[in-house]
Amino acid sequence: MRQTLTSCVRYRAGVDGSVALQVLDLVGIFVFGITGALVGVRKKLDVFGIQVLALVTGLGGGFLRDVLIGATPPxxxxxxxxxxxxxVAGLTTFFLHPGIGRVERLVNVFDAAGLALFCVTGARKALDFGLSPLSAALLGTISGIGGGVVRDVLSGRVPVVLRSEIYATPAFLGAGIVVLADSAHYDAAWVTIAAAAVCFAIRLLAIRRGWNAPLPRVP
Structure with missing residues (x-):
């Protein structure tokens, strides 16, 4: 009887964890979809172009993550x-976007939120598929930056991750917190939330204070 109850508890915990991961994944997709659509608005694209940017931004990182860990079909x-x-994110932005003068600031805020959500869900899913801690942290980072890279390339911008801005580092830190907590066998929900908050806060601080990665010295 005790063994049956234990099995039920473990199964229920797995189901709850899977549902929570899926919810975070969908929220991250929605947030990233808004960033892609806002970039499309700023570039004065039509409704189809805005939808394309919303789709590739929202799904690019997760698609790449699932393919790399063998979670197929994605x-x-x-x-x-x-x-x-x-x-839905693209259509909502198309009809309800604010004045063009405020779009860039909103893009940065939503992009930071999407980066935070995707880095933790990417790391968590990689751990669930048995990847090593370092590989899971790296995959979480790739999950966070993948959609933004595709968005910037399609919209004719140099990807943020290739500029001097602090972008990939917050994602790696957020994913690293999830990985370290898992290595310590500590799997509380607030850890994932805290990891996402750390990534989000560092990214916004980097934008606000102008923090940049080191550049090569020019003679």
Whole structure:
């Protein structure tokens, strides 16, 4: 009887963890979809162009993550909600976007939020698939920056991660917190939230204070 109850508790914990991970994943897709759509608005694209940027920004990082860890078909293709969420984000932004003068600031805020959500969910999913701590942290970083890179390339911008701005570092720190907590066998929900908050705060501080990565010395 005790063994049965223990098995039920473990199964329930796994189900709850999976649901929480999926919810965070969808929220991250929605937030990143908004950033892609806002970039499209700023570039004066039509509704189709805005939707394309919303889709690739919202799904790019997660798609790459799932392919690399062997979670095929990727969630973006296996579940209709993963396609519907960025479409809703794109349409919402198309109809309700603020004045063009405020778009850039909103892009930065939503991009930081998407980066934070995706780095922790990417690391968490990588750990669930048995990757090593370092590999999981790296994959969490890739999950966070992947969609933004595709968005910037399609919109004719140099990807943020290739500029001197502090971008990948906050994602790696957020993913690292999740990985370290897992290595210590501590799997509380607030750890994931705290890791996302750390990534979000550092990224916004880097934007506000102009923190940049080191550049090569020019003679």
């Amino acid at each position: 969630a973006a293709l296996a579940d209709w909600r993963y396609l519907a969420v960025p479409v």
